[in-house]
Amino acid sequence: MRRLHLDEDRAFPAETMARDAARRIYAATRHLPLVCPHTHVDAGLLADDLPFPDPARLFVTPDHYVTRMIHSAGVRLEELGIDGLGDQGNARAEADARRIWRTFCEHWHLFRGTPSRFWLTHQLVEVFGVATVPSAESADALFDELVDRLRKPAFSPRALFERFGIHQLATTDSPLSSLSGHARLRAAGWGGRVVPTFRPDSLLHVAHPHWIAETDELAALTGMDTGDYAGFVSALAHRRHVFRAAGALATDHGHASADTTSLSPAEAARIYTAARAGRATPAQAAAFAGHMLFEMARMSCEDGLVMQLHPGVLRNHHRGILRQYGHDRGFDIPTRIEFTRALRPLLEAFGHTPSFRMIVFTVDETTYSRELAPLAGAYPALTLGAPWWFLDSPQGLRRYREAVTETAGFYNTAGFVDDTRAFTSIPARHDLARRIDAGYLATLVSEHHLDLEEAMDTAIDLAYRLPLTHYGRRPANAPALVDSTPVSTASRVTGKR
Amino acid sequence: MRRLHLDEDRAFPAETMARDAARRIYAATRHLPLVCPHTHVDAGLLADDLPFPDPARLFVTPDHYVTRMIHSAGVRLEELGIDGLGDQGNARAEADARRIWRTFCEHWHLFRGTPSRFWLTHQLVEVFGVATVPSAESADALFDELVDRLRKPAFSPRALFERFGIHQLATTDSPLSSLSGHARLRAAGWGGRVVPTFRPDSLLHVAHPHWIAETDELAALTGMDTGDYAGFVSALAHRRHVFRAAGALATDHGHASADTTSLSPAEAARIYTAARAGRATPAQAAAFAGHMLFEMARMSCEDGLVMQLHPGVLRNHHRGILRQYGHDRGFDIPTRIEFTRALRPLLEAFGHTPSFRMIVFTVDETTYSRELAPLAGAYPALTLGAPWWFLDSPQGLRRYREAVTETAGFYNTAGFVDDTRAFTSIPARHDLARRIDAGYLATLVSEHHLDLEEAMDTAIDLAYRLPLTHYGRRPANAPALVDSTPVSTASRVTGKR
Amino acid sequence: MRRLHLDEDRAFPAETMARDAARRIYAATRHLPLVCPHTHVDAGLLADDLPFPDPARLFVTPDHYVTRMIHSAGVRLEELGIDGLGDQGNARAEADARRIWRTFCEHWHLFRGTPSRFWLTHQLVEVFGVATVPSAESADALFDELVDRLRKPAFSPRALFERFGIHQLATTDSPLSSLSGHARLRAAGWGGRVVPTFRPDSLLHVAHPHWIAETDELAALTGMDTGDYAGFVSALAHRRHVFRAAGALATDHGHASADTTSLSPAEAARIYTAARAGRATPAQAAAFAGHMLFEMARMSCEDGLVMQLHPGVLRNHHRGILRQYGHDRGFDIPTRIEFTRALRPLLEAFGHTPSFRMIVFTVDETTYSRELAPLAGAYPALTLGAPWWFLDSPQGLRRYREAVTETAGFYNTAGFVDDTRAFTSIPARHDLARRIDAGYLATLVSEHHLDLEEAMDTAIDLAYRLPLTHYGRRPANAPALVDSTPVSTASRVTGKR
Incomplete structure (x- = not known):
């Protein structure tokens, strides 16, 4: 039986000068606590500790x-x-x-x-x-x-949590979740910091097969009448409030497109009513989903929850696999995505609001240098999330830095998220990201774009300070940095607010 | 006159550690026989041996x-x-x-x-x-x-074929070809293994200027009535059978788009009839081409011919060049292409059929990491073909491995194809691919992702075993790995079969 | 206070062998004069010399x-x-x-x-x-x-111009500019070679807020009646003539899309008349812009001005920023762009005309290997411009060479343009480009694709000879290399000429 080897220099550039720098940079981040603001770990796993x-x-x-x-x-x-x-x-x-x-x-x-x-x-x-x-x-x-x-x-899960040095871990939860796992964890008096994340995808997509049932459930849970659009919006705001009280820092949104075009309240209400009656068209469903992203941003400006968006995946490509085996079986396939025009309504309205922070992820690498880095390098509220899903790999992480840094710099990126349901893989994922970032910075050092001291400081920012900052609590509602009322939609947007 | 130099280390990474590993890995593949499952060499060249x-x-x-x-x-x-x-x-x-x-x-x-x-x-x-x-x-x-x-x-061509160490060579042939070059070769009793490939593009595109004449020719060749759709399909199946009997391993399809949406038999027949009368619209022609890709896949499940698809090139960009100089003069220009949605009908139906193998090529590199690697890393029947056309270059080959491997691994790729009509360039092309793969694997070794022994084993797989496997004869029709009837099209698809 | 260090080896590859080659290649170009055929420097800056x-x-x-x-x-x-x-x-x-x-x-x-x-x-x-x-x-x-x-x-500006070793500098100017800065410069008898560039964007986009006023101004300036389309075209041709007489070598075009579909004269005139009355639709405005690119190419065939096109940027993404702070504040965001189909009308008509040269820029890197390199590697009149805007960075310059060279070679690229309004940054920008090109060539040398002598020769071509050639005066109208009348549009195009 062959021995499995974990080399001290794994994932560093092979070239001697860059490798030496990488070693020194990595040494500065290797033992930093893990900040995990975006995972799919179940809070019950830690509550039960089986x-x-x-x-x-x-x-x-x-x-x-x-x-x-x-x-x-x-x-x-x-x-x-x-x-x-x-x-x-x-x-x-x-x-x-x-x-x-x-x-x-x-x-x-x-x-x-x-x-x-x-x-x-x-x-x-x-x-x-x-x-x-x-x-x-x-x-x-x-x-x-x-x-x-x-x-x-x-x-055991808690023993590993402590051994891994996890500073903070955010789960991903339905607005309909009772957050009982989190409650049990708190009740247990265990020290680990575990918070929920508000992920309302199925409630924002009226074509979702359980949408009507979930809006009913939302009514039951909140005691609010979700029979009309206004009640639905209030109930969502209420659940956001509950999540925030339970420690949530962020919302999370997986949509087919990045569209954020807002509708007039009357249009939104009309679609909502049609959807409750099971009569919304696919075009209406898409328009409503885009509108609700805009609404989620508006609510984030008010409650300070960071807004995460990761669009552009066609879920359940093989519908037979879905029927036979359920979700998340490997048949979710990326599609081409567009951000420049799609995010414009949201960014014109909220891109300069100090209480708002949006973190965007993509599995379409073509958008890194063309759309996302230019947008994040301009709008104060917009930050690029870590390479996502298929891309949180050695080459994927490296290509991300290469495509993004020259336009957006390091400080418009949010740091690594492990995005995993595989709890015991969390340290491996952070380790890989820290090694690749060390290697990228080392290359900048060996090509004389940075000095070693700056590179080490930057590495600590990427591994630790930036995720804490970008996923941190936003300040209370503050005046925007610029007047954000678009000319063409001024009256409508004003009307909506 | 300056001396032309062919360095022993050409196309290897310059970095010492990686170069050393590359040399050792390349040594394991350098003298392996050449597997050439996709060329544009004329069988007559070897039959005549002039x-x-x-x-x-x-x-x-x-x-x-x-x-x-x-x-x-x-x-x-x-x-x-x-x-x-x-x-x-x-x-x-x-x-x-x-x-x-x-x-x-x-x-x-x-x-x-x-x-x-x-x-x-x-x-x-x-x-x-x-x-x-x-x-x-x-x-x-x-x-x-x-x-x-x-x-x-x-x-002479045959002497070079032998000197090159060609294990097997597939030509590319019209379904209307008499395959006389192949027959003469067999009759000559020469040992070299040369097989045809079934490439029916002009017969599947009803807007092709010679389509009506070619369907007539198909009738004459098969003795079947191609006046209606059913006869056309039977005649194609018959020619596939003839090709298979002549040793063909694969079909090959160059389409403008990757669309594989099937039509009902009645719709297909209606378009076919209109096309025979010269009255098919461009939209009908496009729909028919997509439908026929689906049909080709269905036939491949039955006869085991591997299905190659390479879409996304606008042929004869300058129509004046076409008129004055004919096809293949350098004015075929790639276009953006989409696979995720386009291949869905075909993959839902046949992506789990053990007797089916599809190999997809692209000249749109953006689809490597976004669409093709995720698809090939999920569907058992789908394999990524080698970098195609403009991309079978040092950097092109390297970018392919970098973009594809982390999601699809090495074993969902089909190995190199030289795709050339330049017979004497065949060893150069394989040599370049083997060198670049050696360099890519060497980088994985020097960054401690693989050990050297695994890298050498993988290199042999890429150069030799994988093309033999992926282009090898498929097993007889076997039950699919999953139930492949999409919900929404169940009745129609069942009706079609 | 820490010392700012400018390393001799900055931006070179770290690997020893490649770095050594890069040093030697860079030494061959380091002190060559700067050719600046595309800047946004104000001629007045040098005329005033404050x-x-x-x-x-x-x-x-x-x-x-x-x-x-x-x-x-x-x-x-x-x-x-x-x-x-x-x-x-x-x-x-x-x-x-x-x-x-x-x-x-x-x-x-x-x-x-x-x-x-x-x-x-x-x-x-x-x-x-x-x-x-x-x-x-x-x-x-x-x-x-x-x-x-x-x-x-x-x-002072002129002292720096001389110290920088600027061989030639082209400004960017509205057709409505009096070119007074250039006139004052010439009158001053100062030796530096500064020429204007003809950039008519606002006149070609009928939806531009000042379009009607500008067409009026064009009439006033030329004494021609721009009340109808024919007069408008003549006035533009006249201003091109004036620019050419003032030393202009090129035109420059920033459009939302790369569309170059020509309209019949009657259609163009109809849209023009509607636009003058303030009644052109967005679709008409887009069609007219595409048509005018075709017309600009036609005029370039006649007057020999090199035609530069850089499409695909959504200007003023945040309209509130535009209102409050004006243009060019960092909120111009790239979009996906298409060239293969969009440039077809223009290239079919003029792609083989010896008196015509088109230089294309992009901020969508996906088009490098897929569309632009294949097009430039085929059409004699088409050349790829330098990496543009967000992409004239170390990695951006490197990715450009990597994506383009294998298909288009070096000689279908136009050399570096600094494209800057920051006058004192000009030598830095050329220095970076020369270093990155030296590094790219050095990698080819260390991987044995080129020998050092060829690499040095190529570097000099890229830094000096190619921009002089590609931006040089075109020969007088000469017969095209091929018959350029597309079948489908033959009568119309002939009619238009």
Whole structure:
């Protein structure tokens, strides 16, 4: 069985001068606390603090980066422990964790050159101390070793949270969530700082299959009448208030497009009423979603929640996969996206409001240098989020800095977010980002664009200070830096406010 | 006259550590046989096995990479030996091969930094042993040397095929081709493995100027009635069968868009009938082309031919060039292309069918990380083809690996295809690809993402095993990995089958 | 106070072998004269030859690269000396140059990793000999040092022009300009070669707020009747003639799209008449702009002015900024752009005309390898301009060569243009471009694609010979290299000529 190696210089540039600088820069950030303002970790995981069940359910079944790659080689999702939804007569999911783990180990070579390989290796070696290369031969022994580790108290979720040095962790939650996991965590008196994030996607998309039911649920939860648009908006504002009181710092929005065109209150109400009656057209649904992004920005100006937007993914590309296996199975595929025109209404209105901060993510790299860096390099309220999803990889992180920095600088970027539901991969992801940023800065040093001292200072900003600042509480409503009423829409916007 | 140098380390990264690794990785693939599943070589060239006529007709006139570059500097195409079509009163093409060659040599500097320079240098030095830098001064002596070589039996097409170590070579052929070149080759009892590829573009585009004539020819060739849609489809299936029997492994499709939306049989038949009467609208022609891609995929599930798609080029951008000089004169220009939505119908239906393999090429690099790598990293039937056309260059090959690997890995890529009509450039093209892949893998090694042994194994996969696998015969029709009937089109699709 | 360092090896690749080659290549171009065929310098600056007023008005207030970045951090534009237009009741602009300079120095860290940092450092150290890092602490002393320098005759505009070694400088001018600055310069008998450039954007866009007034002004200036389309075209041709007589080499066109579809004379006249009556629709305005690009190309074939096109920027993204502070305040944001189809009408008609040269710029990098390099690598009349605006940065310049060279070579690129209104930054910008080109060529040398001698020769071409050639006077009208009448539009185009 071959030894799994985690090199001290991994992910640094190979060139000697840059590598030396990278080592020194990385040393300045390596042990900084982890700021995690955007994750998909379940608060219940930390509230319950139960041991992780087994290696398959920790590393394989729930990680769509892993299952999609193995599936792309022709392995059925059931073999990876993913349940068919049952009503289609599918083969049932593999229940034997050891067999799932074996399938994973046999396909280890598929991950060559991918970030999953980096993250998995880091977890095995650093987090679990299991330095064996996964393979058909090593699978069983590795499984047993990992099961042994997982039983120990030192590997419980809270113990790992503390060992990882997590300064703060934000989960992602539906406005309809009772936030009971968070309440239990607070009640437990445990010290770790875990806060919710307000993610209202399904409530803002009237074509969502459960939209009517969710608006009903929103009424029940808030005691407000969501039968009309005004009540709906009030109920959303109320839930934002509840989230903020529970410590939330931000909202999060995944839309098909970045459109932020606002509608008149009358138009919005008309669409809302049609949607409640199940009669909204696709064009109305799209217009309403864009309008609601504008409204969310308006509310953020009032309550100070940072607004995160990550548009441009066609979810559930294969609808048969959705039917048989549910969401998040690896069939969410990016599409081309446009920001310059789409964000204009929102940025003209709120782009200079000191109480407003918008952080934008993309999986369309063409927008980095063409649209997002110029926009973030102009509007005070706009910040670029970290490379997202498919792009939080060594080359993806590097291309992001290369495309963005020359126009937007470092200080219009928000720092790294791990964006993960794989809790034990959090330190690996931050480590990779810190290494790539160190390497990028080292290249600037070795090409004499920066001196080493500045590079180290910048690295600390990127790893620690910037995410705290950009995701920090906004000041109370303050006068905008410029008059933000667009000529052409002045009367309408004024009317809406 | 300056000496033309072919450095042992050409196209490797300059950095010492990566270069050392690149040398060792390249050594593992350097002498592997060439797998050529996608070329534009004429089978008749090998069947006839006549000597190449002269340097101009070997290196200049037929190579649109070469003629377009010299033409862009203001040299008339006639001076490069390209015939005007005669009815426009043009100057006649230069007939003196020596003068054409001289024009080429005088413009050698235009190729600095281009892959043509790499391929031409490789051919001159390695294939023909003529190590002189082309220039006005050296042109005549070089011409004489090359003519001398070309007369020798060791430089006949078959002798070169053997010397090049070509394992297998696929030509590209019209469904209307009698495949007589292939038949003569087989009859000759020569050992080289040369197979046809089924490329039906002109038959699938009803707006093609010769479409009606070609459908008539298809009828004559198959004895089937192509007067209606059903007969047309049967005749195509029949020709696929003939190609398969002649050894074909794949089909090949060049479309303006990647659309694969299927039509109902009735709609398809209606458009077909209109087209036969010369009355199909441009919208109908486009819809029919998309539908026929879907149909080609359906047939591939049945007969196992691998389906290659390379969309997104506007052919004959300058229609005057087309009229005066014909096709393939350097005026085919890429356009932006979309895959995520366009391939959805095809992939929902056949993306999990074990007997189906689709290989997609693009000249729009923005789709690598945004659309193609995510799609190929999810769908078992989808594989990314090699960098195509303008992109099979040192930087183009490198950018492809950088953009694709982190999401799709190495094993969802199909390996290199040379895609050339320039027969003597085949080893140069494979050599360049092997060098760039070695360099890319070496960078992963020197940044500690891979160990050297894995990198060497991967290099052999990319150069040899993967093209054999991905272009290999598919298994007989097998049950799909998932239920592939989209909700919204279930009844229609079922009806169509 | 920390010392500002300008390293001899700045912007070169760090890798030893490539760096050595870069040094030698750069040495060949370092002291070549500066060719500046595209600037926004005011001819009056050199005609008046007054000292620059102070550091704030030299480095900060007029440079939108600088003001946008500081503004993006939440600093009001007024604090940077930018005047509100007064009618909005804004805070008045800061009048104290020392305080503006201090604000700038306090935000020096924002420029880490940006080209502004490179240009500013070069100016401070090389041009003004002030080698102190700007900071809150050093601001006042630096201000005093710079004021001291600016008072000296050696730092007057003309003295700097001569010291910079500017071979030729083209300004950018409205067709309505009297070119009085140029006339005064000529009258002064000063030797520096300064020529105007014909930039008619506002006259070609009928929706421009001052369009009617400008067409009236055009009539007054030329004595021609611009009440109808024919008179308008004649007046434009006349102004082109005047510019040409004043030494102009080129025209310059900033359009929202690259569309060049020509209209029939009757259609063009109809739109013109509607526009004069204030009744042109947005669609008509767009069609007219495209048509006028075609017309400008036609006129260039006749008068030999090189045609520059740089489309794809949404000007004044925040209309409130425009109202309060005017144009060019950092809120011009790029958009996606298309060239393949858009340039087709123009290139089919004039792409082979020896008296015509078109130079195209883009801020959409996706078009480099996909559209522009293939087009420039085919059409004799088309040349790629230097990386533009946000892209004339170290990485931007490098990505340009990487994306363009393999398809278009070096000789279809026009060499560097500084495109700046910041006069004292001109040598810094050329120096950066020469360093990056040296580094790119050095990488080709160290990867054995070029030998050092060729690389040095190419570097001299890029820095000096190519801009002189591509922006040089075109030959008199000559027969096209091919018949350029498109089939489908033959009668119409013929009719139009």
